Structure formats: C-alpha cells, structure tokens
Amino acid sequence: KLYTFVLSAIFAALAGILLTHYNGGIGPSEASVMKSVRYVAIVAVGGMANLWGAMIMGIVLNFLSLRGMFGSYDDAVFGLILILIMLFAPNGILGLHLGQLWQRFVMIGRKRPAEEA
Structure with a gap:
C-alpha cells in the first residue's frame, strides 16, 4: 500500500508541475x-x-x-x-x-x- 501511495503522489506532483508550467502559474481557480x-x-x-x-x-x-x-x-x-x-x-x-x-x-x-x- 505504501508503494501505491508513493507512486500516486509522484503522479499527482508531476501533474501539478505540468499544470503550473502550462498555465504559467497556479492559483485557487485551478481547484x-x-x-x-x-x-x-x-x-x-x-x-x-x-x-x-x-x-x-x-x-x-x-x-x-x-x-x-x-x-x-x-x-x-x-x-x-x-x-x-x-x-x-x-x-x-x-x-x-x-x-x-x-x-x-x-x-x-x-x-x-x-x-x-
């Protein structure tokens, strides 16, 4: 379960990085x-x-x-x-x-x- 959690956290972090790069910034409107x-x-x-x-x-x-x-x-x-x-x-x-x-x-x-x- 720990490995699954870590892997999902890595994917979520990668998605956040790509979203921030695509939008040029991040704010509350993204959520x-x-x-x-x-x-x-x-x-x-x-x-x-x-x-x-x-x-x-x-x-x-x-x-x-x-x-x-x-x-x-x-x-x-x-x-x-x-x-x-x-x-x-x-x-x-x-x-x-x-x-x-x-x-x-x-x-x-x-x-x-x-x-x-």
Missing part, C-alpha cells in the same frame, strides 16, 4: 468545484478500474470541450455525463456492453416483481 466535477466525470466515463478507458475518455472529452462542441454549457454537460454514468454504467462505458446499457435504460420505469416470503 474549483466544477473543475473537480469535470475530472471525476472523465474518470467515471472511462471506468475507474480501467486505466486505458480513463485515459482515452479523458482525451476524447477534453478534445470535444476544447473544440467548443458544448459551447458555454461545458460544466453542465460534464455534470450530466457524470450523473448518467453513475446511474446507468457505474463501471464506465468500457466496463459495460451496449446491450446491458439498453437493458438498464428500459428497466428503469418497470416495476420489479415482489419477492416471495
């Missing part, structure tokens, strides 16, 4: 609530147990965001994505097959049969 929601949504969409899924979806969602695909609704779109992923695909998009996703979507409005005593 706002909506930016945190964005980062959590990116990881949740890719799947928290799937490193490649989180990396791929991070690249895709950031690319779409930087291209202006969501307009001024970036934060709302990322929040909505986070809610939908938590409801329908808790293991991320890559952790769930499309057939299972459709079954979960269809079953939301249906009543479950009562269990026998």
Whole structure:
C-alpha cells in the first residue's frame, strides 16, 4: 500500500508541475468545484478500474470541450455525463456492453416483481 501511495503522489506532483508550467502559474481557480466535477466525470466515463478507458475518455472529452462542441454549457454537460454514468454504467462505458446499457435504460420505469416470503 505504501508503494501505491508513493507512486500516486509522484503522479499527482508531476501533474501539478505540468499544470503550473502550462498555465504559467497556479492559483485557487485551478481547484474549483466544477473543475473537480469535470475530472471525476472523465474518470467515471472511462471506468475507474480501467486505466486505458480513463485515459482515452479523458482525451476524447477534453478534445470535444476544447473544440467548443458544448459551447458555454461545458460544466453542465460534464455534470450530466457524470450523473448518467453513475446511474446507468457505474463501471464506465468500457466496463459495460451496449446491450446491458439498453437493458438498464428500459428497466428503469418497470416495476420489479415482489419477492416471495
């Protein structure tokens, strides 16, 4: 556990160094609530147990965001994505097959049969 903690601290420090270099400085605006929601949504969409899924979806969602695909609704779109992923695909998009996703979507409005005593 110690090695995992140290390795994650190294990655976090490296990310902080790169962010500071990219922005030319660092301030409290870099840790706002909506930016945190964005980062959590990116990881949740890719799947928290799937490193490649989180990396791929991070690249895709950031690319779409930087291209202006969501307009001024970036934060709302990322929040909505986070809610939908938590409801329908808790293991991320890559952790769930499309057939299972459709079954979960269809079953939301249906009543479950009562269990026998």
